[in-house]
Amino acid sequence: MSIFSIFRPDRIPSLSRLPKELGREERPCERCVRRTEHILYRVPKKVVLLYVKEHPESLHATCIVCARSTVLTGEERERVLASLRDP
Ligand SMILES: [Zn+2]
Secondary structure: OOHHHHOOHHHOOOHHHOOEEEEEEEEEEOOOOEEEEEEEEEOOEEEOOEEEOOOOOOEEEEEOOOOOEEEOOHHHHHHHHHHHHOO
């Protein structure tokens, strides 16, 4: 028995848990009260021991002016994902 067997794979930091930038889009920012550039990114969520990319709150948009972040849901989420799939 090696002492290393006590380390479990899920304790090792994985790149899969990091948000991934998907693109940028100009959209209205509630805090800036005007249209600003937002970074669109996908936030993985840990489910049991896995990080899943597809879940209802996976898509975030962050204003590059004030750093306000919003979760895109419903039709808006579908629209952004569709536009990212078909540039
Ligand atoms: Zn803003």
